[in-house]
Amino acid sequence: MLVPAPALDxxxxxxxxxxxxxxxxNKGWExxxxxxxxxxxxxxxxxxxxxxxxxxxxxxxxxxxxxxxxLYGRQGAEISRTYEGQPIAAxxxxxxxxxxxxxxxxxxxxxxxxDSRRSQIRPGDVIFLDVAGPDGKPxxxxxxxxxxxxxxxxxxVTYGIQAGASYKGFDLSLSFAGVAxxxxxxxxxxxxxxPAYPYNMYAEMMGRWHGEGTSxxxxxxxxxxxxxxxRVSDRFVESGAYFSLRNISLGYTIPAAVWKRTGISxxxxxxxxxxxxxxTDYTGLTPILGYNGTGDGNRQRGVDVAAYPQARxxxxxxxxxx
Amino acid sequence: xxxxxxxPAMLGSALLLFAAxxxxxxxxxxxxxxxxxxxxxxxxxxxxxxxxxxxxLQEDYTGFNEFVFDxxxxxxxxxxxxxxxxxxxxxxxxxxxxxxxxxxRWKYEEISRANNALIYIPNISDIDPEIKNRCLGEAHFLxxxxxxxxxxxxxxxxxxxxxxxxxxxxxxxxxxxDTVRQYIEQDLLAAADLLPETYASGDKGRVSKGAAxxxxxxxxxxxxxxxxxxEYGTKVTTNANYALATNYVDNFNxxxxxxxxxxxxxxxxxxxxxxxxxxxxAPRAWGGWSFFFPVKNLVDEYETGDxxxxxxxxxQGDQIDIGTEVVTYDPGLSxxxxxxxxxxxxxxxxxLDYSMKTxxxxxxxxxxxxxxxxxxxxxxGAGDAEINAVRKxxxxxxxxxxxxxxLMHERRMELAGENERHQDLMRxxxxxxxxxxxxxxxxxxxxxxxxxxxxxxxxxxxxxxxxYFPIPQQEIDKSKGVLVQNPNY
Numbered sequence: 001m002l003v004p005a006p007a008l009d010x011x012x013x014x015x016x017x018x019x020x021x022x023x024x025x026n027k028g029w030e031x032x033x034x035x036x037x038x039x040x041x042x043x044x045x046x047x048x049x050x051x052x053x054x055x056x057x058x059x060x061x062x063x064x065x066x067x068x069x070x071l072y073g074r075q076g077a078e079i080s081r082t083y084e085g086q087p088i089a090a091x092x093x094x095x096x097x098x099x100x101x102x103x104x105x106x107x108x109x110x111x112x113x114x115d116s117r118r119s120q121i122r123p124g125d126v127i128f129l130d131v132a133g134p135d136g137k138p139x140x141x142x143x144x145x146x147x148x149x150x151x152x153x154x155x156x157v158t159y160g161i162q163a164g165a166s167y168k169g170f171d172l173s174l175s176f177a178g179v180a181x182x183x184x185x186x187x188x189x190x191x192x193x194x195p196a197y198p199y200n201m202y203a204e205m206m207g208r209w210h211g212e213g214t215s216x217x218x219x220x221x222x223x224x225x226x227x228x229x230x231r232v233s234d235r236f237v238e239s240g241a242y243f244s245l246r247n248i249s250l251g252y253t254i255p256a257a258v259w260k261r262t263g264i265s266x267x268x269x270x271x272x273x274x275x276x277x278x279x280t281d282y283t284g285l286t287p288i289l290g291y292n293g294t295g296d297g298n299r300q301r302g303v304d305v306a307a308y309p310q311a312r313x314x315x316x317x318x319x320x321x322x
Numbered sequence: 323x324x325x326x327x328x329x330p331a332m333l334g335s336a337l338l339l340f341a342a343x344x345x346x347x348x349x350x351x352x353x354x355x356x357x358x359x360x361x362x363x364x365x366x367x368x369x370x371x372x373x374x375x376x377x378x379l380q381e382d383y384t385g386f387n388e389f390v391f392d393x394x395x396x397x398x399x400x401x402x403x404x405x406x407x408x409x410x411x412x413x414x415x416x417x418x419x420x421x422x423x424x425x426x427r428w429k430y431e432e433i434s435r436a437n438n439a440l441i442y443i444p445n446i447s448d449i450d451p452e453i454k455n456r457c458l459g460e461a462h463f464l465x466x467x468x469x470x471x472x473x474x475x476x477x478x479x480x481x482x483x484x485x486x487x488x489x490x491x492x493x494x495x496x497x498x499x500d501t502v503r504q505y506i507e508q509d510l511l512a513a514a515d516l517l518p519e520t521y522a523s524g525d526k527g528r529v530s531k532g533a534a535x536x537x538x539x540x541x542x543x544x545x546x547x548x549x550x551x552x553e554y555g556t557k558v559t560t561n562a563n564y565a566l567a568t569n570y571v572d573n574f575n576x577x578x579x580x581x582x583x584x585x586x587x588x589x590x591x592x593x594x595x596x597x598x599x600x601x602x603x604a605p606r607a608w609g610g611w612s613f614f615f616p617v618k619n620l621v622d623e624y625e626t627g628d629x630x631x632x633x634x635x636x637x638q639g640d641q642i643d644i645g646t647e648v649v650t651y652d653p654g655l656s657x658x659x660x661x662x663x664x665x666x667x668x669x670x671x672x673x674l675d676y677s678m679k680t681x682x683x684x685x686x687x688x689x690x691x692x693x694x695x696x697x698x699x700x701x702x703g704a705g706d707a708e709i710n711a712v713r714k715x716x717x718x719x720x721x722x723x724x725x726x727x728x729l730m731h732e733r734r735m736e737l738a739g740e741n742e743r744h745q746d747l748m749r750x751x752x753x754x755x756x757x758x759x760x761x762x763x764x765x766x767x768x769x770x771x772x773x774x775x776x777x778x779x780x781x782x783x784x785x786x787x788x789x790y791f792p793i794p795q796q797e798i799d800k801s802k803g804v805l806v807q808n809p810n811y
Contacts, residue, residue: 008800009427010482011492012434062802075406076420078796116784117414143416144795198403223776226414 003060003067022060024088028053042167050159055152060084069300073191077232080153080185080300087152089301091185093232094146095129098216099209113140117226124209124220125227126235151237153302156181169255175247179287184240186284188306194230195221240287240302242280248273265321273314285309361442364449370439371457374464376595377432378588382424384471384682385588385597388741389614390421391475391791395744396761397620397734399658399777402602402613412781413788417795417811425475426794429468430482436465437487452518456528459516463529463537466509467586467682470537473502474544474745477790477808481505493804496793503545510538520563526580527679532557532564533585536688544749548695555692558585559708564685566715571633574664579679583686587679592669596676603665605636605655608644609674610666615658616739617774618767624735629717634738636661638769646672657776659769662739681740686712690733697726698755705729712736726755748789759783787811 001022034047060067060082067082069089081092100106100123111130112118131146133139157180164173192202209215219229251270280287286309289302350359360366378384393400393411400407409415415422439461443454472479479502480494497505514534521528539555542548558564565582572578579587590597604610616635624631636642637660640651645668653659667675689712693705702725709732710720716735721728733746751758759782766778773779787810798805 008492009794009797010430010433010480010494012431013427014431014434065800065802068796074404076423078418120412120414144418196403196408223408225408226412228409 001057019061023058025056025058026053027056038165042165044163044165046161046163048159048161050157052157053154054156055087055154057082057084057086057088067299072187072303072305074197075231077187077190079187079232079303082299083149086149087154088298089154090152091150091183091232091237091302092147093150093234094142095131095148095150096233096235097127097129099219100125100127101209101212101216110138110140112142115141117142120224120226122220122222122227123212124222126219126229126233128227128233147232150234151183151185153183153185153240155179155240169253171249171251171253173247173249174245176243177246178241178243180241182240182302183237184282184284184287184289184302184304186236186238186282186304188284188304190230190232190236193218196223196225196230238282238284240280240282240289242278242282242287244278244280244288245276246274248276263322267318267320269316269318271314271316273312275310275312277312357438357442361446362448363446364453367439367443367446367449367454367457370435370443371460374432374435374439374461375589377428377435377468378682379590379595379597380428381598383428383432384680385599386602386613387421387425388471389599389602392739392741392744393614393777394762395747396617396764396766397738397743398614398616398662399766399774400613401615401657402611404613407613408777411777412779413783415791417792417798417807422791423794423796425471426797429472432468433465433482434487436461436468437482437484440465441484441487455516456518459513459534460529462509462513462516463534466506466513466534466537469502469506469509470541473499473506475791476793478502479793480805493801495804496806503541506541507538510534510541514538519561527587527589529586530563532561532685533683536564536585536683536685539688539691540683543691543695546753548699551695552692552699555688555695558685558688559692559711564688566685566689566711568715570630570716571664573681573684574633574667574678576667576675576677576679579677579681583684584679584681585685585688586683587681590676590679592676597680598676599680600665600667600674600676600678603662604668604674605651605661605666607655608642608649608666608668612656612661614662614739615656615774616660616662617658617778618660618769618771619764620734620738621660621769623731625718627717628735630735630738632663634662634664636663636666642666644668644672645670653769657768658766658774664739684737684740686715686736687740687742690729690736693724694726694729694733697724697729702726730756751785752789758785784810 001024002018002020003022004016004018007016028051030049030051032047032049034045036045038044065084068078069080071078079091079093080089082088082090100121102123106121106123109127111128112121128142128146130138130140130142131148133141133145159178161176189202191197193205195201204218205221207215208218209220249270249272251268253266253268256266284304286307288310289304289307361370381387390407390410392398393407394413400411406420409419410421440458443457446454478496478499481497481502482492482494486492486494514531517529517531517534519531521530535554535557539551539558542551542554563582564585567573567581567583572581573584588597590599601610602613604612606612621635621637636651638651638653641648642651655661667678669675689708693708696704703723706722706724709724709729712732713720734743747756747758747761750756762783763780765773765780768774790808792808792811793805798807
């Protein structure tokens with residue numbers, strides 16, 4: 001695996017060539033089943049395939065080192081890091097535990113017991129979990145040491161179903177595709193729910209915390225971000241599983257007898273649709289993100305920077321053979 | 323038959339081609355240089371040095387971000403939409419805050435380019451010896467300046483010497499504070515030796531002996547070596563080449579920016595090579611992004627008749643010439659009711675004037691440092707000559723027996739907005755001349771006396787933690803334990 005050499009910024013800004021010293025492992029298995037049946041007038045076929053792959057980076061230059069990726073947005077948020085022993089391009093940030101509902105909760109919270117910013121945290125701010133301190137044990141301070149693995153953009157299962165049937169002159173074919181066991185990082189939502197970002201906000205902010213008990217998921221709207229509520233955290237990690245009907249096509253071959261006099265040997269009319277529907281719980285525009293627009297290759301995947309959804313197309317057509 | 327005749331002919335022509343030289347096929351790659359094929363002659367040296375100056379244009383360095391650190395002071399509040407500026411102003415930043423991170427690599431880029439120049443220029447033979455010395459002097463100064471800014475912001479930092487560049491061993495631990503200062507001192511002494519005193523008009527903007535002396539004076543002040551500060555500062559104050567400009571405003575006008583007083587400035591130029599410094603200061607209504615708003619406390623401190631007030635500050639009712647028309651300043655343009663007029667310039671046909679040079683070091687600063695050193699060593703009145711030179715230029719009457727408080731006042735008025743106040747207060751707090759917490763635990767007020775809504779709240783300065791900013795966390799992580807974080811972070 002070609003990895004960018006660890007570039008300490010003390011060398012300046014010049015580019016350093018990649019080195020082939022990384023190793024990555026993709027292990028899993030694939031299954032395909034298919035069945036065909038029917039008789040002269042009516043025939044059908046169905047096949048399903050699935051692949052289960054586990055991805056792990058087995059070696060980088062040294063244990064404990066990582067490959068970073070492009071920073072996102074105004075705050076230069078670092079979302080993806082690739083560590084040795086973890087899947088490639090994993091999400092890396094802070095863990096949360098709800099919203100502080102009242103001052104007593106803030107005063108009694110062990111996560112910020114020793115944090116110097118405690119006096120500036122107010123009810124309505126996000127509870128960040130104190131995962132570790134400099135020595136690995138929780139230290140009561142929310143800082144860089146509490147950043148941890150949040151999720152992986154590498155799907156556990158990728159599957160598809162193809163089906164078809166034909167009856168007399170009609171033919172129907174369907175193609176489904178789906179993905180399961182994958183997380184996506186909704187970076188656009190991280191920026192779109194940030195009150196300090198000087199553009200319009202997501203409508204979900206109407207449900208923000210504005211009094212005790214009003215919300216345990218959306219923090220208060222404030223320009224005063226001592227708690228940095230919109231930092232990279234598991235609030236924006238969502239399941240990216242989806243199931244979609246990629247392609248469906250229904251056609252009818254008009255019997256030759258009808259056309260024989262006009263010189264056309266056969267004609268088929270059809271209606272087809274692409275991306276007819278997609279079932280997903282993901283709240284962004286589309287869970288099918290494609291290659292990340294930042295051009296970071298495999299160092300950053302599954303980060304939604306407002307990827308444009310694929311259009312649903314319906315076409316009508318006819319094929320004529322002379 | 324035919325074949326036989328061709329073969330000798332072909333062989334013959336093949337041999338000829340071979341003899342004529344395969345070098346026809348050798349093509350030098352154009353447009354990409356390595357240390358192996360660059361640094362050949364005077365042009366390469368001059369271009370290489372220009373490249374070091376170029377780093378100063380960077381937005382994440384002296385183009386803008388260095389000045390964000392002065393939001394910590396009691397002179398100004400932040401404006402603009404960089405929410406991470408808030409944590410700098412309120413002292414709640416951490417090691418991954420944007421502003422703390424981004425300057426680091428550009429300062430080291432400046433060091434890297436200077437190291438390159440210092441390693442390879444001495445080997446160039448096809449160069450005028452005077453120009454060679456000048457180039458080396460400039461490289462020394464610019465490298466010293468980068469370490470100077472690193473030292474001010476982070477304290478102890480790794481020193482990347484020429485041998486580290488040649489061996490590629492960049493993962494160096496932090497050097498102690500005194501080691502960093504000594505390194506800067508060496509570079510500045512070398513620069514002072516090699517640089518000329520003045521330049522002809524075509525080279526204005528390059529650093530001179532006076533710049534090296536001036537920065538040495540400053541370094542010694544921060545090092546608490548007051549006698550050396552006086553020694554080098556006096557070299558500047560007694561040299562006519564570095565005399566104060568006739569008018570205070572001359573330092574901030576594009577046409578006169580490179581005057582005798584301007585020891586070191588970012589050479590921004592409309593069109594090519596410009597910084598957005600002026601955009602970051604100008605009001606939004608007139609083409610800028612408005613990131614710095616001076617506060618009432620600063621504006622009120624100007625004495626009556628101080629010519630610097632109108633030059634430095636835009637306030638209610640002021641007539642501002644924005645090129646296409648003359649407009650009246652409305653306090654609603656700013657969260658404090660003020661802007662820094664000294665850093666807003668417009669072209670005569672409209673639009674911001676990017677040829678305004680960003681001042682980084684002025685003689686006036688050195689005059690006041692000399693006065694401060696004299697007052698602190700010999701008592702009130704010892705620095706009168708220097709203070710009065712600065713006051714006279716500002717249209718103010720002379721002082722006699724000026725004490726430290728008078729000196730503090732003069733520094734604040736003269737250098738408002740020039741990224742000195744916060745560093746000055748910390749420097750004085752370290753030797754217990756002031757109590758910085760009393761300056762920062764007061765709210766910042768806007769022109770009508772109300773607390774500024776965004777950024778006006780009182781702040782807590784914790785010593786010694788807040789004397790220095792933390793080393794960027796990414797660098798600590800990447801160094802695998804070699805680089806250790808600053809204390810208390």
